Amino acid sequence: MFFVTEPNTKPWTMQQIADAAGVSVTTVSHTMSGKRPVNPQTALRIKRLIDEFGYVPDAGARRLQSGRSRMIGLAVPDISNWYFGRIARGAEEMADELDYGLIVCSTFNSDPRREKRYFNMVRTRMIDGLVYTAGREMNEMNELEKVALSSPVVLADEGINRLSSIPWVTSENFEGGRLAGAHVRELGHTKAVIIGGFAGLNSTVERVAGIREFFPNALVLNGDFEMQSGYDLVGDLLANDVRFTAVFGGNDLMAIGAIKRLREAGLRVPEDVTVVGFDDVEIASVITPALTTVRQDVVSIGRNSARLLIEGLEAGTFEGTSSVILPVQLVVRATSGPLAPDPRR
Amino acid sequence: MFFVTEPNTKPWTMQQIADAAGVSVTTVSHTMSGKRPVNPQTALRIKRLIDEFGYVPDAGARRLQSGRSRMIGLAVPDISNWYFGRIARGAEEMADELDYGLIVCSTFNSDPRREKRYFNMVRTRMIDGLVYTAGREMNEMNELEKVALSSPVVLADEGINRLSSIPWVTSENFEGGRLAGAHVRELGHTKAVIIGGFAGLNSTVERVAGIREFFPNALVLNGDFEMQSGYDLVGDLLANDVRFTAVFGGNDLMAIGAIKRLREAGLRVPEDVTVVGFDDVEIASVITPALTTVRQDVVSIGRNSARLLIEGLEAGTFEGTSSVILPVQLVVRATSGPLAPDPRR
DNA sequence: CGCATACTGCAAAACGCTTTGCGCATCACA
DNA sequence: TGTGATGCGCAAAGCGTTTTGCAGTATGCG
16 A cells, blocks of 8 residues: 555545544644644644644745745765765754755756755755855856845855855865974974865865975875875876875875875885875774875865855844854874885885 | 855745746746746746746755655665665666756664654655665554555565565575575585674575575674674684684675674685675775675665556556666676685694 | 637646734733 | 732734636637
8 A cells, every 4th residue: 555556645634633623724834833822622623633644834835934944955976975965964963953954966066057056055045045055266266155145044165265255164275284294303304295176276275285285395196085086196196106105185086096106106105105094084093094184074065154154144144144164173094104114216 | 245144045935036028926836847838928027037037947946846855855864884885876877867856864773753753754755655674674664564564665685585576686695695605515514603783684594594405504694784793703703612614794794793703713715704794895805805795786686676656656556666686797706715624633 | 701720828727835814812911 | 999010811914825716808709
């Protein structure tokens, strides 16, 4: 008797509950919302019926009338990516705590069509506001700008310079770069390369700037945050006989790809080359040797983004809302160390 | 002039478009839906205005009237988990191709409150149907059953015996177990242990049964699919002096945890112990030594689930819809091999 | 010229809910 | 008993769409 055989049974309406209880819909509505007192006996009877029928008010009708859906959206480049998954997790936690629903959507790495679709979700009032996570240089920047003009939007993970008036949540990227740079510098390294993320991202720019406080001339290559690109870029460096004793990864994945490539070239980590990542993904502590990295609290990015958005929503304005910058932390493990004498050198 | 300063501007209504074009809303509506012919000139004028105003029809009102939202939901235990992220990715792809929207929600490992919330999303008609992914033994099984009674539900990844009439999508788990078992058997191993997933899951039961075709007496321990539990369970085995030369992981993460623990105990992989995983996560090919595993096409699970659901939705019934079982594939890498003489033995 | 036959557009009725304006009891207090 | 306050329920007016029944204007054809 599942849907298999019995299609779309009509759900109960509030009117039917009212009829069954012998009252008007007004009374049922007030019983549910508590916005006006209702005779305790009547209320009890109504509540019983609601339970019995399994009645749930229609979301669309409710929204239509009240103007709010108590739903927010989260747009990320790719939900299957660990990093964005964590953000989603955090946002969902916070939304839940504040009694909002969260709708997660992938823009498939900023596919303009998808982005438009999600921006429209706030336009169609399906959601009350949007947390947007830029994956790279934005395609539909203008669209975002337009949406933000009249609806609440918060930027997670990446601030966008042009859109400076939109609240955002991110990590101390510059400081993270500094921490990594200082650590490697102290180990005595002088020649370093940076496998950064997308060049257009603030986070990339800031991390690089932080590292360069200690390695002013470090070569910067830009990858796409995937393991493979770390692998490939180190391959390019080796093929060009670039000399370096330290590699900074724009994230852990690229750092891990780099390590793989270094090893295949017969280089030892950390004896010959020190490698430092960024993020502290779960796997970082498991690979051999365990990865030295800069930990950021990705879940918190999600949590705070959702919080900012919902607070703005309830307040009706972002006036006075200030962006959030979360602390990072250097985690020293086994891929960083002083230069060891090369047995072959 | 962002939302920061200018709260909730009212969106345009169809009436306003109609007024501006000097026609009635009927004409505007028909222009948009194409359900009745409209004078080309009038239509053009209306379309121009729609673009100019940036008008988008209200989703709630539309749903209220038409009865369908063209949105489906996907409930997974934890969106930040790689595995479920892949499923979400696949479902989202397919939904997009079929011009549906997808709403992804975490049940936070079957938190009853959350589950209820998502089941209610289909009750409130916010979504037209639901793809449900069980993470472990289900808590709100009865709820699911009730929902499935009147609304389209598809099970992804895990079939549920009691709910055999609900369509489901999964991998050839039994065959996967057999492949792994046969491979390890051929390498000459005779003593194996299985670090399985949750005991209550069909997939776990089937994989174990497949392996046991070749290792009838293999000890089975149940983990939670996380790396740590693979690590811990192997620790228990070692502490109890259990003798084995092969470990089957219920997934790659647990296999990787197991390897870590084995190494810490001074055992070599694969010389002393062969380890085989399940899934073929990205990291499996990167760790050293690279992991031998059974590959399943997780994205396809998501894709097919969404497809089944939407097809049922459009057809108005699941009559004739048959469940999907996807093929798996053994990927032999470096963690499996014949037993090598232990130098210390 | 007269009568079907499109072709277009309008008014109005839902859809299921929230909220407001009223009115009828009931009650307290003088 | 009169007066004001309070409690509680009803009817009805939207909210922004889609869809249906009608009607007015052309057009085609004998």
